Amino acid sequence: MISFSQVYKRYPGGHEALKNLSFTIEAGEMAFITGPTGAGKSTLLKLVAAIEKPSSGSVVVSGQNIGKLRRSAVPYLRRNFGLVFQDHKLLYDRNVLENVILPLDIAGLPRAEGMKRARAALDKVKLLGLEKASPISLSGGEQQRLCVARAIVNRPTIVLADEPTGNLDAEYAGEIMEMFKSFNQVGVTLLIATHDESLITRYSSRVLHLKQGELS
Numbered sequence: 001m002i003s004f005s006q007v008y009k010r011y012p013g014g015h016e017a018l019k020n021l022s023f024t025i026e027a028g029e030m031a032f033i034t035g036p037t038g039a040g041k042s043t044l045l046k047l048v049a050a051i052e053k054p055s056s057g058s059v060v061v062s063g064q065n066i067g068k069l070r071r072s073a074v075p076y077l078r079r080n081f082g083l084v085f086q087d088h089k090l091l092y093d094r095n096v097l098e099n100v101i102l103p104l105d106i107a108g109l110p111r112a113e114g115m116k117r118a119r120a121a122l123d124k125v126k127l128l129g130l131e132k133a134s135p136i137s138l139s140g141g142e143q144q145r146l147c148v149a150r151a152i153v154n155r156p157t158i159v160l161a162d163e164p165t166g167n168l169d170a171e172y173a174g175e176i177m178e179m180f181k182s183f184n185q186v187g188v189t190l191l192i193a194t195h196d197e198s199l200i201t202r203y204s205s206r207v208l209h210l211k212q213g214e215l216s
């Protein structure tokens with residue numbers, strides 16, 4: 001469960017990016033965050049991922065109060081997360097399979113088990129067969145799907161995605177959304193930030209509308 005209670009986020013310099021946010025996302029829910037540029041969508045996701053801390057109010061994720069979390073506890077919390085963030089770049093000096101297996105190597109999973117899981121993740125995003133390719137040779141949509149495979153390979157309970165379909169045409173964007181829907185159907189909680197309102201009208205999921213840092 002993700003729970004925000006009277007959350008404010010002020011960045012150094014005084015800009016108030018989020019104002020008095022209170023909402024709850026239940027385990028297994030799929031929800032969208034929309035709003036114009038600068039509305040605070042990325043900031044909200046960063047608070048959930050413990051990349052930023054609230055200035056006041058409480059953010060509780062999987063029973064952990066993010067504002068009170070010790071730095072050393074953050075990696076343990078993040079093991080529950082799959083992050084599809086714009087600044088999480090693919091490694092172009094490694095092939096597709098190596099990009100997906102990396103989080104498992106870091107987690108210390110035996111190689112054979114890691115290979116099995118990485119292939120299963122690539123299968124889910126329909127990239128099996130391109131394991132040996134360099135990410136740079138993939139299309140934009142394929143690279144985006146590779147980012148999704150890397151995010152889900154750890155079998156996260158919560159997936160946070162920031163503009164996962166940014167720069168994709170409607171067909172690729174639709175594919176990515178269908179993939180998220182299928183993860184949700186097996187119990188994964190999804191929180192997806194997007195400014196593309198047309199994409200979410202097809203889904204009956206909850207939508208949190210942000211405007212200048214406030215829920216409207």
Ligand SMILES: Nc1ncnc2c1ncn2[C@@H]1O[C@H](COP(=O)(O)OP(=O)(O)OP(=O)(O)O)[C@@H](O)[C@H]1O
Binds near residue numbers: 012013015016039195
């Ligand atoms: N590290 C930071 N330091 C100072 N101000 C920041 C920082 N990060 C974001 N902001 C400001 O906080 C506000 C909200 O930014 P945020 O990135 O959360 O919005 P967004 O809705 O995700 O926008 P976009 O759709 O353009 O990504 C913006 O005014 C932004 O300039």
